[in-house]
Amino acid sequence: MKRFLLSLCILCAMTFVSKAQVIENFENFIKVNTMANGHQDVPGAFKIVANPLKSDANNSDHVMMFTRVYDGNPWAGFWSALSVPVDLTTDKYIRVKVLKPRISPLHFKVEGGTSVPSSFEINPVNEQTKTGEWETIVFYFENATGTYPTIVFMPDFEDPVTLTEDIVIYFDDIEVCNTADGPATRVIEDFEGAIPIHTMANGHLDVPEAFAIVANPLQDDVNGSDRVMKFTRAFDGNPWAGFWCILPEPIDMTTNKYMHVKVLKPRISPLHFKVEGGSTQNIEISSMQPQTVTNAWEDIVFYFENATGTYPTIVFMPDFEDPVTLTEDIIIYFDDIELTESGPTGVRNVSAGSGMVIYPNPVKTTLTLDNLQNANRIVISNVIGQQVITKNDLRESRVTLDVSSLSRGIYLISVYRQDGKTETGKFMKE
Incomplete structure (x- = not known):
């Protein structure tokens, strides 16, 4: 499922107010909290990535990738406090699609219930039988009733853990249903909330895996988001390496002409943004102001003065050095792609600790x-x-x-x- 957010955001610097169209903020997923994962017991252990193996068993575009470390506990995995509790009164089955490199037990837990006992942790109805391909695992909460606000997933519950190196586990489509193989009555998460990003001109990494939704590496006043997009920019890519996207709904630039993107980059370089497919010609421009900082979030703004009408396609090129002088790949983060009627709103006004x-x-x-x-x-x-x-x-x-x-x-x-x-x-x- 592809979602497109259209909201009225209050973006204020004192009395300044502006309407904004949020094209993508990479926040439309349950918040996954890493637990018991040894030397990678950090948010970065989980990433939303391109599906590494599309098949009849799972043809989703995006899935969750979990780096399960060798020195983690048997119960390594994630917990999440859901915005809407899951109701297991009638629908007692929870399904999860998994792709694992080895056979091992899986556990699922629900917590904080309205009845007694308030939590249940169980093994699946069906044991895992496949490696290196997608398989649906089903958990039957026979004795659970009422609502549960917290879910816990432990996809590699070997006890004791015998791993000697880290492994990668993928999972997707956490669903509630009233029969083991029936239609879902609620999709808890399918990791498909982001706009469909297509990698372009990225050298040896011209693949979907060049982009991944990850935990924000530096939450600050400019960008306090939990999740952002990570782009591995290849050293041998073209100047215009980046992404293009056909939006679920075109953006209207008749009134709103300022495109904002928050970026965190390791080097200073030009940035380009392009809109395509409109009733007028395609428009590609540089940012209004050059990038001024490295390794910190900055609001970069593109002013489409001559754009009007709707545009279904956007293109972002965050490292437009021409010619490219990189000798190794670099990591660029970006977030909060927004179209507004006024200039920068993400500029940090004053230095830390200042009362000005x-x-x-x-x-x-x-x-x-x-x-x-x-x-x-x-x-x-x-x-x-x-x-x-x-x-x-x-x-x-x-x-x-x-x-x-x-x-x-x-x-x-x-x-x-x-x-x-x-x-x-x-x-x-x-």
Whole structure:
């Protein structure tokens, strides 16, 4: 099942409000929490990846990959607190499709029930019989009744564990049903919530596996998401390596012309975004402002000034160095692809620990800096370091600045204090 989110998001910097169309945020899955997994007892042990073996048994595009480590406990796996508890009063079967490299027991558990006992942990009705291919495993919760908000899956319950190296297990389609082989009455998770991403021009990694939904490696003020997209950019790929996607519903760029993508990259390089298939010509553009940081989240914005009408296809090229000078593969993360009617909303306003407030952001004419602490000088610079506005001899905790003459783009603010410290921030000029 492919989903497309269309929502009214409140994206505010003080009084600034904008409508936004969320194209993809990679958050539409149950939250999987790693447990008892030895040296990889971390969120990164689970990744949503392309199905490694499409077959009649499972033809899904995406599945969950679990790196089960050799030094984990028998009960290594995941637990998840469901947003809607599972009701086992009538429908007592839970099915999971698995693809495993070895035969071993599997356990499933439900917790936090409304009846006594409040939890059940069981073995499957059918033992695993296959390796290296998909198989449906069925768990029968005969004595469970009522609702259970938490599920636990342990796909390799060998006790004691005899592994000498890590193994990879895939699973998919966690379903509730009222017979072992009947239709699902509820799909708990099928890992198909993301837009269908197609890898392009990525050298020796021009395969679906170049993209995987993973735990956010750096949750911060710019991006507090739990999950993001990971892209392994191959050293021998083309400058335009990235992805293309035919959206379940076309995006309308008649009014909303700013495309946002949050990125976390290990090097500075150009970024391109393209929209295709519209009533007007295809449009490919560079970002409004260059990337300014590495190994930290940054909101990159593309302004499609001349786009109008609907476009069914998007293309993202996050490392458009031409020619490519890489000597090894690199990892790029991205998240929150959004179409809005205004400029950057993901710009972090101020440095960590600062009490300074910057508003409105984005700004057209007058910028206000509030809650300044013993400031004596303000310098505004463009992204290449050129000073464009300077204000000295400050005496107030609130300062207004006329920025109407500045060109559209991102600007950096440095506030120098009497104690020798400096506060920094960013703002967007429309």
